[in-house]
Amino acid sequence: MKKTIIITSLFLSLFSFAQESVEKESLLPLPKMSYLDSLKTTFVNHSTSNCIDERWISELASAELSENMFSDIVSFDIDSEVSYDLSSELLKKRLAKMDAKSPFNIEYHPALENTIKAFLKNRTKAFERLMAISEYYFPMFEEHLAKYNIPLELKYLAIVESALNPRAKSRVGASGLWQFMYPTGKQYNLEVSSYVDERYDPLKATEAACQYLSSLYGIFGDWSMVLAAYNCGPGNVSKAIRRSGGSQNYWNIRKNLPKETANYVPAFLATFYIYEFKKEHGIVPKKAPITYFETDTIMVKKQMSFKQISELLDIPMDQLEFLNPIYKLKVVPFEADEPHYLRLPKNKMGLFVSNEEKIYAYLNYLETDKEKTNYITSTSRDSVSSSTDSAYVSKPKFERKTHFHTIKSGESLGKIADKYNVSISELKKWNSIKGNTIQAGKKLKIYSDKKVIAKTESKSNNDGTYTVKSGDSLFSISKQFPGVSIDDIKKWNDISGDNIQPGMKLKING
DSSP states (O other): OHHHHHHHHHHHHHHHHHHHHHHHHHHSOOOOOOHHHHHHTTOOOOOOSOOOOHHHHHHHTOHHHHHHHHHHHHHOOTTSOOOOSOOHHHHHHHHHHHHHTOSSOOOOOHHHHHHHHHHHHHOHHHHHHHHHHHHHHHHHHHHHHHHTTOOGGGGGHHHHHHTTOTTOBOTTOOBTTTTBOHHHHHHTTOOBOSSBBGGGOHHHHHHHHHHHHHHHHHHHOOHHHHHHHHHHOHHHHHHHHHHTTSOOOHHHHGGGSOHHHHHHHHHHHHHHHHHHTTTTTTOOOOOOSSOGGGEEEEEOSSOEEHHHHHHHHTOOHHHHHHHOTTBTTSEEOOBTTBOOEEEEEHHHHHHHHHTHHHHHHHHHHHHHHSOOOOOOOHHHHHHHHHOTTOTTSSOOEEEEEEEEEEOOTTOOHHHHHHHTTOOHHHHHHHTTOOSSOOOTTOEEEEEEEEEEOOTTSOGGGTTSEEEOOTTOOHHHHHHTSTTOOHHHHHHHHTOOSSOOOTTOEEEOOO
């Protein structure tokens, strides 16, 4: 009995101590947050759908498929016989079925047979990937094609043009899903400026492509001729017709067309055939995890950078780059007389719309907090030049530093670029990377230009420390030290979260 009382008393005292500890802990002051973190805790969030998976973004923006398609069309000899198990008789029957339900003149030709066999022999995996990507784009293409009363089969044209890569750029400068050259893009109201290139905008470029295709059909009245003209220009097709004695049949004028165009229409028809008979050839399309209609646009009311949007909405930079390929400098500009739109996944659009006023208030705060230009008047110039502590004594000097990053499993170029505050294009250039595919375990070279601190400059950082000021965040501090990432600062200072307080001294070893 005595033993039981002792144990019970001990348990009660332990419980009382634990409760007291919790109460004391709850009275401890919470760490102060940066303005951005504090603002985000007040955001209203109406979630509607998932963000786009990072690996899917990489697939949608992959340059590999478009580069291979360009190479095939330019270099493939479609008049050379290809060995593949598909009889000519069976192919003729299938082409006749396609011809019966299509406004295109689809007839058997040995060059078409060679193209189909070459694609089936060498490109089945690529077509499985393309069929997944087409789930994202085809609904939007079909909507616009139907609006202009254009055959829906012309959606396959974007596969031949760009392999559905919105950032595709040919060796002659044609750009985007529909490969518009600069003059033709301007002719169909696609804006190209320092900030914007609307040839990369899927919606606007598709609208322009439909207008152009409709115009070409008004000239030639035959869809095969329209395809040829889309590739090499109506002037070249007209010359080929004249040189062929006035023939209006594509196969008869083909020998008088530029080589790329001579391969172009067969490539289109072969793509059409493979989509129609994919089951018969055992091609299983990969499944797209998101469709075009799970994104939405909003008109911006103030200039904003992708970096700012990324931080405010917790959306990866590579998603923003993929969904908004027209913004060349990763900045959505604002002009009172020229609306500009931001495209986001629907759940992030809900977050943006629900907190629009707070977002613009934060952008205004950043604007007012920005360092202003110091003007030197003639009366103050002498005193400035005589001051040994002045920032105007000499221009800041920089030294280039090289870092090496070992790629971890699941990392993308976008994630690594964000970590080191560099662009994806810089990473590719420094490491001679052509596509978007990287392998875990490989090392990436990363350069940074570090400011050399002169003796006359502020001594606050000479000792390798940084004193946190009001309004600072780990991100804003990392930006002040090129080559230093948020993860570096956390590691050097044994910080587990993102909270820092004014007055804290942070080690900066970069």
